[in-house]
Amino acid sequence: MARAEKTTAVAEIVDSFNASAGAVLTEYRGLTVKQLQDLRRSLGENANYAVVKNTLAKLAANEAGISGVDDLLTGPTAIAFINGDVVEAAKGLRDFAKANPTLVIKGGFLDGAVLDAKEVAKLADLESREVLLGKLAGAMLASLSQAVYLLNAPLAQAARLAGALQAKAEQDPTILAGGAGVPAAAEEPPAVEAAAADEAPAEEASEDAAPAAETTDEAAADETTESTDA
Structure with missing residues (x-):
């Protein structure tokens, strides 16, 4: 060569x-x-x-x-x-x-x-490169599926909880105000209105007493007339 x-x-x-x-x-x-x-x-x-x-x-x-x-x-x-x-x-x-x-x-x-x-x-x-890559891809997909399940599970639970709360609120709206089904306490009336309510019976009693006084005067006049005639 x-x-x-x-x-x-x-x-x-x-x-x-x-x-x-x-x-x-x-x-x-x-x-x-x-x-x-x-x-x-x-x-x-x-x-x-x-x-x-x-x-x-x-x-x-x-x-x-x-x-x-x-x-x-x-x-x-x-x-x-x-x-x-x-x-x-x-x-x-x-x-x-x-x-x-x-x-x-x-x-x-x-x-x-x-x-x-x-x-x-x-x-x-x-094993050939294709077989190893196939196994690796399968393992990665399995891990990804598990991760997606773990991420979605809490969200699904939260969605179910929100749905239950909405249904409860439709039946009893006070639950959203923190009342948990107990009606709110009635407000107390203002002090002026309370005082007026206390005075009203006294005035009515005075009006009722007036006819009684008139009756006493008439009785006295009748006694005087009878004495004069005697």
Whole structure:
């Protein structure tokens, strides 16, 4: 390989390392061209599966600041540069390896850490991002429903209390004035009116006494007349 071609190839692998969320290194010995095509189709947008030369991959890893993968770069190597869901890509590689034992997962690289084959398998056993987001959304909706219920419950109770108070007030308006159904006490009459009420019987008694006096005078006059005639 010419130096220019080598430099270009290394730069492409560096770009793939930098642009990917992670990578899974595999040995593809024994896979046919058709099987490699099927594997790429099965990964879809989650990963870009590329056959690489170990020496170029080592140079690219060093330039990308990735260390610890040199031991994985032995034998025929193809790297799945993960662009989408890391878990889905790991599941796709695992399932394809089960159906095609000639594909061997050697390890990987994720978030600055090197993974061995067992750790990649554990990654494949995790739930996908969509499933986790669905569970998170369900939990959030459940919490939101509980919060709405707790907020609305006191308001509903207050509304029922207000309705009961309104119905009670329609039956007994004095309850709104604090009377609680007891009529308010009658106001006392003014002092002048009370005094006038006390004087009225005395005047009537004087008027009644006048005829009695007249009767006494008539009796005295009759006695005088009788004395003169005698």
